Amino acid sequence: MQWQDRRLLDLFGIDHPIIQAPMAGVTSPQMAIATSEAGALGSIAGAMLTLEGLRQEFQVVKQGTARPFNVNFFVHKSPTVDAARDAAWRKKLAGYYDELGVPAGTKGPSRAAFDAAACDLVLEFKPRVASFHFGLPDKSLMQRLKGAGILIIGSATTAEEACWLESEGADAVIAQGAEAGGHRGMFLTDDVSRQAGTMALVPQVVDAVKVPVIAAGGIGDGRGIAAALALGAAGAQIGTAFMLTPEARTGVLHRAALKKANDNSTTLTNVFTGRPARGIVNRIVSELGPMSADAPAFPLTAEATQPLRGPAEAKGSTDFTPLWSGQAPTLAREMPAGELVQTMVRETAVALGRLRG
Numbered sequence: 001m002q003w004q005d006r007r008l009l010d011l012f013g014i015d016h017p018i019i020q021a022p023m024a025g026v027t028s029p030q031m032a033i034a035t036s037e038a039g040a041l042g043s044i045a046g047a048m049l050t051l052e053g054l055r056q057e058f059q060v061v062k063q064g065t066a067r068p069f070n071v072n073f074f075v076h077k078s079p080t081v082d083a084a085r086d087a088a089w090r091k092k093l094a095g096y097y098d099e100l101g102v103p104a105g106t107k108g109p110s111r112a113a114f115d116a117a118a119c120d121l122v123l124e125f126k127p128r129v130a131s132f133h134f135g136l137p138d139k140s141l142m143q144r145l146k147g148a149g150i151l152i153i154g155s156a157t158t159a160e161e162a163c164w165l166e167s168e169g170a171d172a173v174i175a176q177g178a179e180a181g182g183h184r185g186m187f188l189t190d191d192v193s194r195q196a197g198t199m200a201l202v203p204q205v206v207d208a209v210k211v212p213v214i215a216a217g218g219i220g221d222g223r224g225i226a227a228a229l230a231l232g233a234a235g236a237q238i239g240t241a242f243m244l245t246p247e248a249r250t251g252v253l254h255r256a257a258l259k260k261a262n263d264n265s266t267t268l269t270n271v272f273t274g275r276p277a278r279g280i281v282n283r284i285v286s287e288l289g290p291m292s293a294d295a296p297a298f299p300l301t302a303e304a305t306q307p308l309r310g311p312a313e314a315k316g317s318t319d320f321t322p323l324w325s326g327q328a329p330t331l332a333r334e335m336p337a338g339e340l341v342q343t344m345v346r347e348t349a350v351a352l353g354r355l356r357g
Helices: 007-012 029-037 051-064 083-100 116-125 139-147 159-167 198-208 222-230 252-260 283-288 300-314 337-356
Strands: 018-020 042-045 069-074 129-133 151-156 172-176 213-216 235-238 266-269 277-280
Touching: 018 029, 018 042, 018 337, 029 042, 029 051, 029 069, 029 337, 042 051, 051 069, 051 116, 083 300, 116 139, 139 151, 151 159, 159 172, 159 198, 172 198, 198 213, 198 222, 222 235, 222 337
Parallel strands: 018 235, 042 069, 069 129, 129 151, 151 172, 172 213, 213 235
Antiparallel strands: 266 277
């Protein structure tokens, strides 16, 4: 297919203006390879990996494809521990701990923010793109990445955030609408009740910045990609649609939940990590949230909530599993990631043809 807007294609060196979202815990090197080999931009997620784990993923992707790919990180600031708040949160969870036989005080893994050591690793493997959630890295790290020719993209949930990203050196901006699954990329505001939907957000971001804009949120097939392009975006980032591919690390119970979900199944909740993220409603979301003022700052909430997940899943329950999903789970398809990319390209051509009459 011949794409009329080639800004993203020429910038990233890809064939199709599709970015496979870097979903921590779901994305795999095999997904990134298949997506990039199909001509889109594959992504790996570094937010929950150790440096050694990230090194291994880099090595697998580098061995599997010579095409451009993206690596993603969180750039949150490490919070100050509030002992009283943490104790109050654990008190709310105490009944669940007793129910599942989890020892009180058990701590789950945290999420590390992008730092100098991670930057060293990125510079060693030199992916074409590095993307960031919750803002951008410190200026010194940005300079190192850009000095090595690595392109930088960041997520924005408002036009103001998009302008900030552009002013700080981002080469492209992801306009993340409220429909998107997983964590909000917001960093200049924390009021999720005011987050705009993709259809409203994208054209306003397009008007506000000069760099290419990537639409994200609720896009799962060619119709959504065509709509994003019609709004002025140079491409689309797609996550939930990839979660049923064989390359995805989506767990068996999570896959089953996605297959049952519909447009009315998700909500924004902070009970898993302390930051608002969209997922399928389950027991803990219903009973403690969706949004709890008691949840400790990100990512401390996860240290207390995550230990409940394994024991519950061992019993076949998703009561305490973060079932991340966007608002269009019915668009997820069980097909290989590369085939999904090619299918979406064909669908986009058909949709754009209808628009042109």
